[in-house]
Amino acid sequence: MTTMILLFFLCGVALAAMMALLRVRKSAGKLSWRAARTNIFCMPKFRIGVALLAFLYAAVFSVCYIHFEQQTASAVISLNYDEAYKGQNANGTRYNMSEIISEEVVQRAIEKGALKNVTAKALKECLTVEPLVEGSAYIEEQYHISTEFKVTFEANKNTAHLDAENVVMLIGHAYKDYYIDTYADDFNVLVAAIDDQTDYTTMDYLDAVEALSYKVQRVQGYMYELANENPGFVSTTGETFQSLAAKCDNVNTVQIGNNLKAYLLDNGVSRNPEKYIDRLSFDNNRYDFEHQRAKASFDVRNQAVNMYAEEMTRITLIPTWDTTGEFYMGRTKVGVDSLSLEASEFSRLAADYFEGIETNRLLIEKMKQSTSEGSNAYVDQMIERIGAEIKELAQDAMIVSREYSEAKMNRCISTNAMEHSFAKYVILCAALFVMFYVAASVFVQAKQTKKG
Amino acid sequence: MQKNKKTGIGRIIFGVLLLGVLALAAVFAYNHYALNENFKETFYQVGSGKIVDDLRVIQISDLHDNEYGEGNEKLLSRIGELTPDIIMLTGDIVDRESADTQKAVALCGKLAEIAPVYYVYGNHETIRAFGYNDMSLPELDQLTGCTEETRSSEPLHAMTDDLKTALEAVGVNVLWNEYETLEIGGTQIDVYGVLTDDPFAFWEYAEDTYVEFCDENRDHLKLMLCHRPYIYETWYGGAWSDLTMAGHTHGGQARIPYIGGVYEYRNGLLPEFGGNRCYVAGKYDVNGSPLVVSTGLAGDDWFRINNQPELVVIDVSRY
Structure with a gap:
């Protein structure tokens, strides 16, 4: 204008x-x-x-x-995190600058600034975004991944009442919030573990064991994920992702596996033994069928390996180059490898099903011998203690994760108004x-x- | 010939002067009728890992009994729309020339209905209350009867003032070299208010409570209010707080693009220009912590050019 x-x-x-x-x-x-x-x-x-x-x-x-x-203003939004230089978001996904003026961000800006008489759609029409420095996609020397973007607001008759500089600053602030919500803070796993309201009294004890184990494994998995991302991170409390994962493992193996589950199996404890025995018997029927199927599959592959072993063990060499350009003879996979792998996989499966059947049989025996029925105070107490311990672990994990996220995303996005x-x-x-x-x-x- | 030449030069000078006067008149008229009658909002964003939920702080400074609408209706309604979690008044809300403080007290009472309000005195309040503008060391010694050995914040806490009593009666927290703790959305916040904002007097009369404010409850969000920003210009010992708010400077009265404020009471002409790095208007990084200096809400009674009265809105988020 x-x-x-x-x-x-x-x-x-x-x-x-x-x-x-x-x-x-x-x-x-x-x-x-x-x-x-x-x-x-x-x-x-x-x-x-x-x-x-x-x-x-x-x-x-x-x-x-x-x-x-005065009805026009611009601001520069700078991305200050490591992945920005690769054109990525903080979580490794591809960066998209049009999100800066997406309707969600614009709506947030309107709410943040309590802007009146304007809709997100109307405001969006007045906004443009472009890289501050544009390279060329055709000349290698001019390839450029921009980490700075210029947002410009140019008012029209629907938005002439707004303060242009405030609008671009609010867009910058709203985008930062949106970005952190979308790409940085993802503590859903931990939040779910902390806010977990599972009522274990409605489950049979062995089901509660499964539920507890699943819960702690999820926290452990999340810790491993972050440990892979940054193995060296140490929080102010001295915890690391590995140490928390080890604590989760300890709860799963020792508290749930060795103490709780072993106690239940040894003593055949169940809230409703009759019903549980029926379930185990049904499971055993299914396991038996699967066991036989796995065994038959194993036998077929084993026979095939025996029949074709001699022919298939010959190695075929293919001339090829490695990544550094060095020549070498590559060994192809021959059919026997595949059959052997399949055979061992079916063998393992058959063994697993057999183990399941034997465990269930033992449990059925124990339950038949046991006089325990209904609630068991000792087990209830143990479940409650383990549940609380998992919650505590999730809270510790949340503190460390938040600290890590803050360290990683600190000043991840900054907005500076451009003066006329x-x-x-x-x-x-x-x-x-x-x-x-x-x-x-x-x-x-x-x-x-x-x-x- | 000589006369003609002189006349020509005279005409040029006259012309230039006339144009200058016209230009100034145009600028004054624009500022008076278009800018200073209304306030603008300035949004800042600061990060702190100490907060649980995002926090919105609104800072009102140097109102000097100015009114935006009947009974500050426009100001109050806008503040309500901005939904602050906490409202900070950083001094000079009343003017030394005003007959009474009713206007300010009424405004504060209405603000307290919106969010918790914290108030620190500016030089206009201290003149009314104690008769001193600068609250310098000798003035404070005279006021409190302290000597070099006995200076502390205690004698200040023992003093009373009508304005303070009236403000506290409407639910405003007036801080005289002391701090208070409050909780908002799960975040524990310590607010420290400075009364003795002279750089020499501060350490003598505020050190005890200020050190306690810094050292106790380090996990609390620390907010500091101080009318004049001079103490921050003279101390390089470390961060003051998680967020500090000040006013007093009126943005240097007139603001020139690229040059900044024109005149500031203590730092003189062009306080932000060249080698001068004084805190006059905007957000600064002071030893790693943010300081926001408001240009204030004083209207046209105070000489302001290209310096619209401002309402400061600060969003504190975790990052």
């Missing part, structure tokens, strides 16, 4: 200049360069009236220019003043020359 204003006022100057030239032509009889030059360079005195007129012209330009410039160029405004104003003054002076001079 400011460009339009400038063009409009330049047209005014051009009109004044044309009128002056026409006047020169009239006074000199014809329009020649000599006549124009004489009138331009022979202005004998400073004309206050003309200067005032030029000033007025420049002042009107200033008012229009400033008014429309004052020098540009002064130069434009001065240039318009001078041009208008010269044109008007020539006009007056030519008029006086004619009179003279």
